[in-house]
Amino acid sequence: MKIKSLSRQQVRSIDQQAIEDYGMTGLVLMENAGRGAAEVIQQNAATGRVVILCGKGNNGGDGYVIARHLDLMERQVRVVSVVEIDSLSGDAAANAAIAQKAELDVQVATTAEAIKTHLSDADVIVDCLLGTGATGPLRGIYADAVKVANQIKATRIAIDVPTGMDVDSGEADPHTFQAELTITFVAKKTGFEFEGTQSLLGDIEVVPIGVPRKLLRPWALAD
Ligand SMILES: NC(=O)C1=CN([C@@H]2O[C@H](COP(=O)(O)OP(=O)(O)OC[C@H]3O[C@@H](n4cnc5c(N)ncnc54)[C@H](OP(=O)(O)O)[C@@H]3O)[C@@H](O)[C@H]2O)[C@@H](O)CC1
Ligand SMILES: [K+]
Secondary structure, three states: OOEOOEOHHHHHHHHHHHHHOOOOOHHHHHHHHHHHHHHHHHHHOOOOOEEEEEOOOHHHHHHHHHHHHHHHOOOOEEEEEOOOHHHOOHHHHHHHHHHHHOOOEEEEOOOHHHHHHHHOOOOEEEEEOOOOOOOOOOOOHHHHHHHHHHHOOOEEEEEOOOOOEOOOOOOEOOOOOOOOEEEEEOOOEHHHHOOOOHHHHOEEEEEOOOOOHHHHHHHEOOO
């Protein structure tokens, strides 16, 4: 089922309804999102070390799921969190704890220099810094992390939305993550339609996260 482009509010409401009205848990949605994204990464960037930049919200949570699935595919994978792990909450905290128990390579880097060190041997950089929860210009370490990531010669893949791009307007922070591929969940976002965004989004792949077709029907595109 093809879905029309959705605003921040629409896509977040779909997630919320799947959880509250259908009894799907956020962890299940995150697992589907992360697993689907890992498969697309494997199809598009099949070799080399993958370094996943993770922020404090659920976009970061997706990153820990992606890391676990890439590790299962026997990829070299490292997670670099730009916040302390004990500042995470909810589903992101749960998936970070699983990654740590599974002895995946999880590093914390809260300065631009430390982020640069952990990214220096990356062949693929995956942006799980901020997703649909982001508002306004990039603050603090997020701006530094994107700046460093954009300077490294690697394949860059954004998860859900390139960090720095506004989901609704497509407006881009000066330090927006420059993706070659954007893997986005449920549907494209309205901001992706605007002129000038294509050079930051790269190719776009939509990954379904298992929310029921009935819930998506109001947003379906006619065949
Ligand atoms: N919910 C679900 O069911 C599913 C969700 N999924 C995934 O979750 C993503 C949405 O996650 P989310 O809502 O946690 O928001 P997200 O973008 O990770 O972080 C927001 C945090 O960042 C901060 N912040 C905000 N703006 C900022 C700025 N300009 N500069 C710097 N910091 C800024 C702000 O923190 P504050 O600064 O307010 O303390 C806020 O707490 C979605 O895109 C998808 O990938 C999938 O797993 C599928 C199931
Ligand atoms: K992102």
